[in-house]
Amino acid sequence: MNRLFSILIVSAMVLGIGVGWAINQYATPVQAKAVAENLSIVTDVFLRLIKMIIAPLVFSTLVAGIARMEDASTIGRVGAKTMGWFISASLISLTIGLVMVHILQPGAGMHLAVPDAGSAKSAVDMTKFNLKEFVSHIFPRSIVEAMANNEILQIVIFSIFVGTAVSALEDRAPAVLVLVEQISAIMLKVTGYVMKTAPLAIFAALAATVATQGIGVLATYARFVGGFYLSLGLLWALLIAVVTLIVGPRALKLMLAIRSPALLAFSTASSEAAYPGTLEALQQWGVSRRVASFVLPLGYSFNLDGTMMYCTFATLFVAQAYGIHLTIGQQITMLLLLMITSKGVAGVPRASLVVISATLTYFHLPEAGLLLILAVDHLLDMGRSATNVVGNSVASAVVAKWENQIEAPAIASMAPAT
DSSP states (O other): OHHHHHHHHHOOOHHHHHHHHHHHHHHHHHHHHHHHHHHHHHHHHHHHHHHHHHHHHHHHHHHHHHHHTTTHHHHHHHHHHHHHHHHHHHHHHHHHHHHHHHHHHHTTTTTTOSTTTHHHHHTTTTGGSSSSHHHHHOSSSSSSHHHHHHHHHHHHHHHHHHHHHHHHHOOOOOOHHHHHHHHHHHHHHHHHHHTHHHHHHHHHHHHHHHHHTTTTOOOOOOOOOHHHHHHHHHHHHHHHHHHHHOOOHHHHHHHHTTTHHHHHHHHTTTTTGHHHHHHHHHHHHTHHHHHHHHHHHHHHHHHHHHHHHHHHHHHHHHHHHOOOOOOHHHHHHHHHHHHTTTEEEEEEETHHHHHHHHHHHHHOOTTHHHHHHHTTTHHHHHHHHHHHHHHHHHHHHHHHHHTTOOHHHHHHTOOOOO
């Protein structure tokens, strides 16, 4: 199924480019614009479907994730060290993405017009970014209002309170927890249905873009994709250097041990598909079953390094494409916002699109910018999925080293659960 979906994605990209080029070459500018507007119906529907799932998806997944954090308090020391590593790795991933997109400037040459005449002004409106307005805006007046407006940060704050309250109850409100997890499962399924329409949206987005901008716009996509993979390469190098420093030269064998699950994640664009193989590879390398079975699943919820880097890289790419300048304060706010929101939709197919869509709305950036990255999102998803596997494997090895839970490879796979 994943292979078929990948074929459909690639076919949609090729067909979209071909149709867009033909329209650009053989139609008048007025006709090309009209065709692009008709194609935008498809992309507009896709955008609405994406926005439709944001609020319930973030709420249900985040509440369920926090409620399951009981293991972190039970294990105590291991949980604290694990979360400390996750937070540090998250900040580093987000920062590398932010710095690299400024250095490479992949979207600077597009010079796209902001869709709404008033959007450019609102995008740089500083009145909402003073301390009083920002702090007040974090906390919702009504969760219904926050969900209706897709106010992602307000939903996160409410979800943190609910999840913490559920985990603090002695019986952990089993009925509520089961309900939230069922809602989460339903929304994951709905997300899967929405993402099945991605090939149509990709075709329409690429065809409309090439029809109006010309084939030269693909050079910008090449810079975007190449720049992102270069940034991922830097993150990989840093992760390998850190784990080697902490664990020792044996860490290099860890990279060899996880090569198969990493390649699986890359080819399927799904780090979840590689989970069983990653868990087995970690134990065979020497991470104790106790540490591996705790850190790895937690990492799949709170430590998606590739996804987090992509969120900052892609969001600022959209800002560059429309010539919108974000201040240092706004970018730091964006980094901290993504630090939180990227945890709320872990494990969701194309989760980054949901996070980026919410971030664009929060900072009043053109929502149509999501269509710019949608066309090449699958190619980038392959790289960030493999990076998520590497990041969580490194986290497991580091925590195991800190806890003296690295065993001899010959007996690792036979170690009893503790």
